[in-house]
Amino acid sequence: MNDHLDDDAELFALGLTDPERSTAIEAHIAGCADCRARVVAAEAAAASLGAALPAMTAAPLRQSSRWTSGLAAAAAVVFAATTGIEGVALHGAAQQGARTDVALGAVAASHFGHTTLTSPPGSAVKVLYARDGAWLYLIADGLPAGVHAVVRQRGTQRDLGALAAGKPATLFVAGSGRVSDVTLVDGGRAIAHGRPAY
Amino acid sequence: MAFEGAGLELAYRSHARRLHAVAYHVLHDRHEAEDAVQAALLRVWSSGSYQPERGPLLPFLIACVRREALDIVRGSKRRAERERRVAPPALVPDPTAALDPIEAQRVRAALDRLSPLQRDVIVRAYYGGSTLAEVAHALDVPLGTIKSRLAEALRRLGNELSGGTP
DSSP states (O other): OOSTTTTTTHHHHHHHHHHHHHHHHHHHHOOOOHHHHHHHHHHHHHHHHHHTEEEEEOOOOOOOOSHHHHHHHHHHTTTTTOOTTTTTTTSSSGHHHHHHHHHHHHHSSSSEEEEEEETTTTEEEEEEEEEEEEEEEEEEEOOOOTTTEEETTTEEEEEEEEOOOOSSSEEEEEOOOOOEEEEEEEEEEEEEEOOOOO | OHHHHHHHHHHHHHHHHHHHHHHHHOOOHHHHHHHHHHHHHHHHHHTTOGGGGGHHHHHHHHHHHHHHHHHHHHTOOOOOOOOOOOSOOOOEEEEESSSSSSHHHHHHHHTSSSSSSHHHHHHIIIOOOOOOHHHHHHOOOOOHHHHHHHHHHHHHHHHHHOOOOO
């Protein structure tokens, strides 16, 4: 574990180490900040090389024998009412990419639960939340115009602004304390409500 | 009840174009590229191997997908030996457009600032899809030399891209 990676940091980032060596490298960098920083830098450079590859049109997620039925079913349940996160209703399109990446990083690194909010006919609202309360991710589809998301954190209500109408909208909440309640408000009237069960 | 699969789907939806392009470039087969992307993401999420301190998510995923694709090539797990699926993929490579044109321009400029030897080894090993042994054979130099030259070239490229000193 004390042997640093030398050139293998870059070769690993380029996918050119064999599977056994790759596994050993992952184990090493989990405990070695210097080598981890080298791998992260090399991966950034390798990702930049990939930017010059030909563009592709994405395929929809496809059932495959490679997927365990449990994972596929879980993904299908949580996202049944959405068509993706392209319709992110955050605070300005310019911030969408950065916020999405923050959301992805948090979701990827955590164990989380989910709950479905009661909502008007024709709409669907789900909430994913980190078990430790670090973040909450709201996914809504088919809402009327002008619906605001209101959350309660540390006993204080916060209006997070209007969600996109009709199309799937998402909202990522993190960094201001655990959310105890989520309410969707339409013209002063609550139309949906739910509580994460941490 | 935890739903790691949802994180996996989020990543897929957000980064599918980048990840497929990387896999396709290695495999030249759309079905196999999809398999590689899905296998890599499934591996990441089922093992819980990604944590924020590991670094930014997308470069990490790109490296995972490229490793998966190269493993498929190296392990002769090629599709020719397996049953071909009926469903056609909806994945269409567009050779006339770069994945990220602005970043691609920056990369080309940075590559131009490398030494000819460094640029050559990156082009052969990354864009040309050659194995290190093939590059070593083509240039008639020892494998160890190719490894260190490629590693140094990528470090230099990273410095150029981040505006640091070469």
